[in-house]
Amino acid sequence: MSDWHCFATSAELDTALAAHIARRLEADLHQRGCASLALSGGTTPIGMLRQLASQPLDWSRVWVTLVDERCVATDSPASNERMLRAELLQQEAAAARFLGLAGACNGDLGALGEQLRALPRPFSAVALGMGADGHTASWFPQATNLAALLDPAGPATVAATDPVTAPHQRITLTLPTVLDSREILLHITGAEKRDVLQDALAKDYPVAAILRQESTPATIWWTPK
Ligand code: 6PG
Numbered sequence: 001m002s003d004w005h006c007f008a009t010s011a012e013l014d015t016a017l018a019a020h021i022a023r024r025l026e027a028d029l030h031q032r033g034c035a036s037l038a039l040s041g042g043t044t045p046i047g048m049l050r051q052l053a054s055q056p057l058d059w060s061r062v063w064v065t066l067v068d069e070r071c072v073a074t075d076s077p078a079s080n081e082r083m084l085r086a087e088l089l090q091q092e093a094a095a096a097r098f099l100g101l102a103g104a105c106n107g108d109l110g111a112l113g114e115q116l117r118a119l120p121r122p123f124s125a126v127a128l129g130m131g132a133d134g135h136t137a138s139w140f141p142q143a144t145n146l147a148a149l150l151d152p153a154g155p156a157t158v159a160a161t162d163p164v165t166a167p168h169q170r171i172t173l174t175l176p177t178v179l180d181s182r183e184i185l186l187h188i189t190g191a192e193k194r195d196v197l198q199d200a201l202a203k204d205y206p207v208a209a210i211l212r213q214e215s216t217p218a219t220i221w222w223t224p225k
Helices: 010-032 046-053 080-087 091-095 102-106 109-117 175-179 191-203 208-212
Strands: 003-006 035-039 062-066 068-070 097-099 125-128 158-161 170-173 184-189 218-223
Touching: 003 010, 010 035, 010 046, 010 125, 010 184, 010 218, 046 080, 046 091, 062 080, 068 080, 102 109, 102 158, 102 170, 109 158, 109 170, 184 191, 191 208, 191 218
Parallel strands: 003 218, 035 062, 035 125, 062 097, 125 184, 184 218
Antiparallel strands: 068 170, 158 170
16 A cells, blocks of 8 residues: 655645655666656646756756646647646756657557657656546546556557546556556545545545555655645
8 A cells, every 4th residue: 555645735745746756856867867757737736846847957867758648739728748848847847858648649659659668767756646536647437448558467558548537538658657667656635535545446446556556666645735
């Protein structure tokens, strides 16, 4: 079961998580000369990403990609790439090397898979969010290919999926790709998501795939709001 890091406020969590990720990146820059991050979209990580952007490290040797993306224009308010460019790829982190997922919305998943496999792996860290339906990444409960997305021995690095219960077709890293990381950081806020996460294993929500595995250390970063 994963360890919880609980904070009184979002501001405290954002500061602590940004510092934690920066330390993880620094360690990889020191040990292997490069580092890599896979980050989730949505709204929860915005404050943390703004703090991470100002962390003083050699971002030119850090590769950043997304855990998932909505198939919309990259200047759309719904675009995770737009959010990441606005909130993280600024200040010090503007020098980071970014690999977006939206290009695969045209169907060329093979090329994107090759690019993802060429990133420094394992990832230094993967940051996940979670929806109130227990989805994480774009592993949605009613997606017809959910089993393939969560197959720990599946061959696909990245896949397209129809969430069914959320807007936009998605491109998402698969479970084996997310697990190919030195650590997984699950960032959630509020009592509702806390309760959903505590029920995740019993209800077999998609996020349970992260909680039940033991190959990659996973921690939960939570604040009441
Ligand atoms: C996305 C995210 C997704 C997100 C959850 C939580 O594209 O929506 O990658 O997995 O982490 O939906 O989103 P919020 O942080 O906005 O609640």
